[in-house]
Amino acid sequence: MQKDGEEKRTGLVADWNTLQRIFIRPEDEQGRQTLVKYMEQILFGLHEFLNSHVGVTEEISLKALTRDFKETVISEHPEKKLADVITDIIKEIAPRAVNVTSPYFVGHMTSAIPFFMVHLKTIETALNQNVVKLETSKVLSVLEKQVLAKIHRLIFKMGGDFYQRHVQSIDTSLGAFTAGGTTANITALWIARNRLFKPCTGFSGVENEGMARAMQVYGVERVVVFVSRRFHFSLRKAGGLLGIGNDSIIPVDVDERHRMDMAALKKEIAALNADGKAKIAAVVGIAGATETGAVDPLNDIADICDREGVHFHVDAAWGGPVLFSEKYAHLLDGIHRADSVTVDCHKQFYMPMSSGMIYFRDPYAMDEIAYYSEYVNRPGSVDLGIKSLEGSREASSLILDSALKIMGSRGYALMIEHGIETARKFAQEIETHGMFELVTRPGLNILTYRVVPPPLKFREGIPAALEERRNALLNRLNTDLQRKQREQGKSFVSRTTLKASQADETGKVVLRAVIMNPLTDIAVLKEILDEQADICRQLEKNYQKELAAFR
Numbered sequence: 001m002q003k004d005g006e007e008k009r010t011g012l013v014a015d016w017n018t019l020q021r022i023f024i025r026p027e028d029e030q031g032r033q034t035l036v037k038y039m040e041q042i043l044f045g046l047h048e049f050l051n052s053h054v055g056v057t058e059e060i061s062l063k064a065l066t067r068d069f070k071e072t073v074i075s076e077h078p079e080k081k082l083a084d085v086i087t088d089i090i091k092e093i094a095p096r097a098v099n100v101t102s103p104y105f106v107g108h109m110t111s112a113i114p115f116f117m118v119h120l121k122t123i124e125t126a127l128n129q130n131v132v133k134l135e136t137s138k139v140l141s142v143l144e145k146q147v148l149a150k151i152h153r154l155i156f157k158m159g160g161d162f163y164q165r166h167v168q169s170i171d172t173s174l175g176a177f178t179a180g181g182t183t184a185n186i187t188a189l190w191i192a193r194n195r196l197f198k199p200c201t202g203f204s205g206v207e208n209e210g211m212a213r214a215m216q217v218y219g220v221e222r223v224v225v226f227v228s229r230r231f232h233f234s235l236r237k238a239g240g241l242l243g244i245g246n247d248s249i250i251p252v253d254v255d256e257r258h259r260m261d262m263a264a265l266k267k268e269i270a271a272l273n274a275d276g277k278a279k280i281a282a283v284v285g286i287a288g289a290t291e292t293g294a295v296d297p298l299n300d301i302a303d304i305c306d307r308e309g310v311h312f313h314v315d316a317a318w319g320g321p322v323l324f325s326e327k328y329a330h331l332l333d334g335i336h337r338a339d340s341v342t343v344d345c346h347k348q349f350y351m352p353m354s355s356g357m358i359y360f361r362d363p364y365a366m367d368e369i370a371y372y373s374e375y376v377n378r379p380g381s382v383d384l385g386i387k388s389l390e391g392s393r394e395a396s397s398l399i400l401d402s403a404l405k406i407m408g409s410r411g412y413a414l415m416i417e418h419g420i421e422t423a424r425k426f427a428q429e430i431e432t433h434g435m436f437e438l439v440t441r442p443g444l445n446i447l448t449y450r451v452v453p454p455p456l457k458f459r460e461g462i463p464a465a466l467e468e469r470r471n472a473l474l475n476r477l478n479t480d481l482q483r484k485q486r487e488q489g490k491s492f493v494s495r496t497t498l499k500a501s502q503a504d505e506t507g508k509v510v511l512r513a514v515i516m517n518p519l520t521d522i523a524v525l526k527e528i529l530d531e532q533a534d535i536c537r538q539l540e541k542n543y544q545k546e547l548a549a550f551r
């Protein structure tokens with residue numbers, strides 16, 4: 001607790017008068033100007049940081065960073081005024097944060113966002129609507145249904161009549177906004193599970209009676225979900241939460257392009273059916289795998305799901321907005337045949353953190369998870385909280401709707417096309433550069449590669465044992481390189497380990513580039529490669545002995 005002495009020092013007191021002042025909008029000119037000044041401070045103070053701070057992040061260890069963040073007592077009286085808090089954030093926090101807006105930050109699915117997003121987010125905060133129910137959001141609930149219908153139409157392309165019927169229908173839902181891709185995926189599998197164990201004589205459904213009883217009634221011992229080996233780990237969380245167990249989220253092997261292998265999927269399904277004691281809750285196809293950007297053969301998976309009568313979920317958290325591009329929408333062929341589709345807002349819709357969406361082809365699918373309560377979400381109301389994993393929610397649809405108006409589908413298409421085409425140029429650059437090896441060709445705008453110094457170049461007929469040692473050495477080298485580059489703080493490329501199959505215990509450590517910032521061009525990427533080649537040459541000195549075996 002803050003002592004009286006400190007209170008005198010700061011001159012700030014938590015009292016009733018001050019409290020009221022922060023809730024009442026300033027009436028006089030001076031008060032208004034102060035508030036405007038603060039907003040300017042935020043927009044331009046941060047702007048300056050982002051411009052002057054060309055590199056990705058300040059060179060500082062996590063240990064040093066945590067030193068200033070160990071106080072755990074809340075002060076009784078105010079420590080600072082708003083103006084000082086803002087200054088502190090600009091001076092102390094921002095420079096130690098990660099400049100994800102830098103064109104040299106190409107390692108993750110988080111990047112620069114158009115400047116107008118800051119304005120839209122501010123409006124959202126100022127209105128502070130809660131779309132859990134109509135009584136706290138009114139037109140924002142109506143708007144959400146409209147925006148959901150627009151994106152549903154982009155994905156599923158049902159006729160105009162269909163959307164006229166459902167866009168504002170109280171009884172049906174085309175989808176929902178979520179906290180992100182994770183909760184969207186969980187929602188999809190939740191509904192798939194409930195549809196699998198639907199009510200029957202003497203059983204009111206798995207949502208009511210739970211998994212143990214459902215499995216008993218249906219005479220099954222196991223419920224599984226098939227996913228590509230490149231699946232996002234959020235699906236495992238769904239397995240845990242839904243009581244089917246994350247071991248039952250079964251990875252299916254991928255082909256050489258890192259797409260789910262259809263022969264492998266058929267084999268898995270046949271084995272499962274032969275056993276007769278297990279049921280498939282869903283097959284998940286990925287439209288833009290997190291690690292490689294690969295898109296699974298959605299039409300082929302849809303065929304199999306049709307035949308087996310299984311829920312088909314498409315995880316398009318990353319790739320969904322590719323549908324805006326006339327040139328590249330075909331890469332997602334078959335997505336319209338999904339039963340459910342996940343799309344993130346804070347990825348390729350370039351919205352601020354954090355927001356995602358889940359869509360269902362069947363407007364009644366979400367009835368599976370309807371929950372009512374007496375004080376909100378009464379039956380027969382349009383309250384969006386009735387069919388939603390989340391409770392209170394921000395009105396993200398306001399931002400998406402505005403962004404769609406400001407950008408147009410063509411605006412989004414331009415960004416998508418820039419990403420895909422720049423990634424392809426980058427792949428060429430990697431292949432012609434003597435020091436690197438392209439590991440996965442760009443699936444959409446994500447690619448993986450690794451540094452391979454000349455002595456470690458792959459040679460035909462290399463004995464298996466030596467090849468194993470070569471790969472292990474490359475793994476260490478690439479791990480060191482990625483770490484070093486991150487520490488230097490000029491640019492950022494991420495790292496992952498790609499395993500070919502269950503049997504592949506070591507896997508390949510690869511560098512992963514995600515090209516989404518419109519300001520990241522091939523010149524920037526060449527600089528990043530040059531920096532990596534330099535780091536590699538320095539690292540080689542530490543590996544003299546190991547490298548000698550390969551010379």
Ligand SMILES: *Cc1c(COP(=O)(O)O)cnc(C)c1O
Binds near residue numbers: 232316317356
């Ligand atoms: C990012 C991502 C997710 C998870 O989304 P969050 O918004 O991080 O929760 C799921 N699936 C894929 C394919 C993703 O790329």
